Amino acid sequence: MPKTQSPPPAKSTVQPPPSPDSMTTETIGLVILAVGAVALLSVGQATPGAAPLLRQLSGWGAVPLSLAIMIAGLLLMVQRFVKITWRWPMIVGVELLLTGLLALTHLWWGGDDPLRWAQAGRGGGYLGWALSSLLHDSVGAGVSALLLIVMAGAGGYLILRPIWQWLLYYLLRALDWLRGEAPRFDPTAGRQLAAPPPAPVWEQNPLPVPPKPQPAAKRPATAPPKVGVQATARSAPPTAVAASSGEASAAETAAPLRPSPRPAAAAPAKAAEPAAPGRKPAMPARAAPPSPPAVVNPAAPPEPKLPPLSLLASDSTQRFGEATVREMANTIERTLAAFNVPAKVVNVNRGPTVTQFGVEPGFIERNGERYKVRVSKIERLSDDLALALAASSIRIEAPVPGRPYVGIEVPNPRSTLVTLRGVLESPEFQKIGSNLAVALGKDVSGAPVAADLSKMPHLLIAGATGAGKSVCINAIITSLLYKNTPDTVRFLMVDPKMVELPIYNGIPHLLAPVVTEVEDAVAMLTWATVQMDDRYRKFAEVGARNVASYNEKAAKRSDMTPLPMIVVIIDELADLMMSAPDDVERQICRLAQMARATGIHLVLATQRPSVDVVTGLIKANFPARIAFSVTTQIDSRVILDTPGAEKLLGRGDMLLMLSDSAKLRRVQGCYVSERETERVVAFWLKQAPPGDHKAPRPWAGLLEQREDDNELQEALGALQGRKRVSASLLQRQLRIGYPRAARLIEQLEAKGYVGPDEGGGRSRLVLLEEESEVADDGGDEGI
Template identity: 45%
Template sequence: MGRRRKKEKNEEEKTNGRGRPPKRKGLSGDTKRSIVAVFLIALAILSVFSLFGGAGTFGVYFNKILSLAFGIGRYLLPVLMVAVGFLYFRRDTEAYYVFVAAGFILFFASVLGVVHIFYPLSEMVEIAKSGSGGGFLGAAAAYPVLKLFGFWAGIIVLVAIALASILLALNVPFRALMKPIEWMREDEEEEKEDEKEEEPKAVIEEKPSASAKISEILKRKPERPAPQKDMPVPERQIGAAGWKLPPLDLLERTTGKAKGGDIETNAKIIQETFKNFGIDVEIGDISVGPSVTQYCFKPAAGIKLSKITGLNNNLSLALAEHPIRIEAPIPGKSLIGIEVPNKTKTMVRLRNIIESPEFSERKSSLTLALGQDVGGNYLLGDLTEMPHLMIAGATGTGKSVCINTIITSLLYQNSPDDLKLILIDPKRVELTAFNGIPHLLTPTVVDNGKVANALKWAISEMERRYKMLQESGSRDIFSYNGKLKVGQKKSIIDEETGEVIGEEEVKRLPFIVIIIDELADIMASHAKDVEAAIVRIAQMARAVGIHLIVSTQRPSVEVLTGLIKANITTRIAFQVATQIDSRTILDMAGADKLLGNGDMLYLSARSPKPRRIQGVFVSESEVKRVVKSIKSQLDEEVEYNEEVTAPQRVSLGGKFTGAGALGGDDAGDDLYEEAKDTVVKSGKASASLLQRRLRVGYARAARLLDILEANGVIGPADGSKARDILISNGTNTKAVQSEVEYEDEEVDQKQRDRWQM
């Protein structure tokens, strides 16, 4: 018995490492033998019922056939068939099953021959026809033996064949039949000795195959914990009393499961492809994400990573998948990652992230639900640490859905007293769904002419907040709002005398998040003002709780200028058309290998390389349900702050514009006040007007117009139309425009002609 097991073990070593024969097409040998065993056992049961008349008409005919064939041996047949059936269930070599079948057939035939040899030669056929003796099989075995050897010698021959055949079928020595208990003990001792002898060899040579390792990797993948129904609220999220956050029932959960196809075959194909190019790799880990499956490999020592990354197209050809992204190396691991698109993708829904332990353990109420990585981990972003975000990608890759997700996740954490939003949507259809909620400072800005006003208002609000922080001795908005909890009051100081004239309670400062859905359209018409405002907000607004989220579908250097990129380090890149666009967004390639539909790369200041994430999907119906739930808590219509989009008198400092700096103290020009009075009195502003009135050249006149615009005296240029005058001296501007008075018409005309020449 022990030798047989040792032999079985050696046979298993010749197989694929799991004791199974190599994979073939069609039915395997195990399957075929199992089918035969089932039929043998079933036939044995039917024969038993037939012997006792319990199988109906079939049993009657079946019993008659058995009696003719085997005679009284039909009572032994079920036992032998059951024994053969159970032996066929065992795993062994192909030759073993042949010996089992042949041994039992010879044993059965020899036993029937012993029964039938007691009849005379002339009566053997008649006895078989009557269903007695050993039947026709017994007659076939006994007739030649009796004729050749005689009665006694024939019995010895048949008994010898029976013993030999049973030893053959059971694969045991003769002493096992004589002393079975002693033989079993010896076999057990021999088996233990064999295991001791083979133990060192097993430790040295035992190496799991690639298939076994892949199966083990997939089995040990941990499952995500069950979602929590009650979402805990961080300390910083406590807002106005009585405000209820939207219920989670308004959102939908993720349905379905991502499938990466034949993972085991893909891993082998990747290994073979690398091997064909002289690169030896070892499988490390496999992670099935929502949209891609990441195969991790450890290259052999001395392999250049540039040689691996250059095989992108070869892997795509071998796997018949496109596009394939190679991450070499994976941050924090000495592995390379091959990301292959899934056969079946799944959407990541916002409700799953909100119910996750990662979201419930967040430390900020400005946590953004970004998506799920290839390892199945939810990725969150803290806007207070970013502190600004840039989103870019081609049309239809998921930018607007990402912005809707960000806004919705903020609404699920903050009351109107904690958060205020300024939404800018030149496309007019993406963010207008949020109109009417109390979190907005103003209705969604859809006019490009008002965008600069909104950004200038944010700058003035930033400066006002900095003064409040200075007066209260606070470093940032968290410190300022923290003092409100202990009931600190602010002293009111008379500006003329410097004396304290009273106290007032410190008001809580809400966070302000400015979201621009399409920056390229705005930069095309108001590049100078918008760029200067974005840069100044990005540089200074973090401490006072003002954050900026910018999105564009045209990632070019004209839109994402160097100043904007230098001040917004946290970026999200969706699929782009070329590698140049990817480098414009991330300063590295990779976004051109994405799949679209929310597949993105997330780059933050904390990570040296971007992380691949499947973005969260929030449908239009979900957004409408959330907005409706928020509006249902309002007793009256929201009154918005009209000053946000009104013309502002805030100077951008002239420090950053699209054409460069204005430089110097612009308001200190000798002719500034005179130019201001001139445009106010005349009711219009143009370079030719200042040339005539102030007797200056075009360059200085245009410079004065820029200073007047920056200081809020006149509006921006609008093609060939006259600029708007934003301040008045108390007279009717329209009347002044219609009746322009000249000091001396003849002299003025000569001066105009002179400067025109």
């Protein structure tokens, strides 16, 4: 045969002599391979050389970097024998992935001194420290982490792009074969990796491409196919490669019907059969029309929607550099050492307003023995530390709960604004499953702080003027408005100043407009106690222990209505205590003692935390308290039973005391601007029923009854020492009109205090029996 007379195979096996360039490349590859092997073997050893330098440069990345050097040298050595294609996108992807992971390691686990961590060859080394510090100081921790994750993800995409493109290509071919669109699919073709992969799905033409005309000899000589979607799909000529799902014909796109389970060979013969007489030919299938929208009852009110977070300002991160923190830590250590108090800064927590330095007391030698430095000696040096740090005031927490060090809280050179949106978006707030979750701020470590009002169960807020009480109340109200509809939470608000809370008038959550008068506030508290007693009676009827159990039973029965939570907010308690101290204290203490199970919670605020305003009974029933900046240590002891609030910085800086924690927690409160509040209120005003804010106050009858009771008590006082009384006498004594006096006479008669009308304009007989000596003023007295 001619093919057997080809040149002898010996000539094909003779290799040409290597060129000088190839020998140089192999030598360079051998050197690189040796350098990578030495670096890999010496990684982790303390001997000086290339390995410690590589460890400092890339941290844990020294191992993959050494392996990459060895692989590069090996490829250079064998490229004369094996054709190697350098895929630069994959190389760039490896570099991006490694660099991003090194920087992320240093950003998240860099500790208090990332530079020292890099010098020790830990984390991401100098490379990770440089990139993470640059991004952190420029855009903050959160944005830096996001950018580095995107960088690592882009590197992983470039590395795995050829692999997943091949997987996607053969997966689509397999799906087409299973659906019968490519009956000649050969599963072994997937092993022919030399064939170029198809273009990605997103790069293909999304419109159906008409098939190319085939020669007449290749077309099947059959009758015209039956009109229909399946016949149209089979009449198209097969392509060289199995068509992907994005290359389907227009008829298949319009009618996504499954192919017939019959064999493909029988399809043309079946299609050649004529249609049955009297039966219309099948029309092309069309897409099913969209289902008609559900009919909504126009009489039923629409379901209320919760406001979006876009109504609030975004969180901002402004942090000062590491050099400033190290300088402040060194100043603290030097100042303590100057007063013979050896100590070391072992931890640093940077918050939005203050930075907490964890100082571990050292040892001193006395008479040849070592003694631990007392914590009280560090506390006594607070003024000296404030002088050395040039700080307005510092607070010492000795010791920090659960930590073996003393916390020295120093004001930051630049404060960071804590927004309500940043706390509402935090996991700490989201994991609270209660509807009464409130956002409070961020602590000294920058962690968001949120609390459950149902577990407090009442909150007392105190602080000087301008310290941030009203902003804190607005943050609490806004937090509840973001989690609750009017069906779950209702508000009762009291604002004697008439400038802070009336902005919420009209929202559907209010049971009545904001109360601004003291008499109205007392009636409102009385009505709240009546509601509490009424709810307890409802609980007893159905066998429920609290409002949650009652609502669970109400959800299963049609004759019961779920009860919403009621939050009573009083912005200035001191004004009420000055006007009606007995009534206000009695009603507040009764609500605080018993209203928790009924779903009624109190939030009280005052700017004068004195003993006549925040009495012992009120403090005993309010275990959860917030203290803003106060003027004296006495005020701090009244509200918190301990000093410390007098050293706060103001403008939202507060100490938080919760019922489940014995230690105070320093928090920078959330800031809610007036414009943000207006946007949230406007959102709820659009969903409020028309005329809802014009409804009468539910305690209006109680207010009139209270006035009647007061006048009745005054009338009974006027009866003392008299034997007969008339309407004219009450008119003169009480200084009221005659109709009101006549109505009081009728009420006294109904209660049995005076006798019936004797006629003739005569006065009535007084039936009181307390007097031992009664003055007789004559039968015509008062006429």
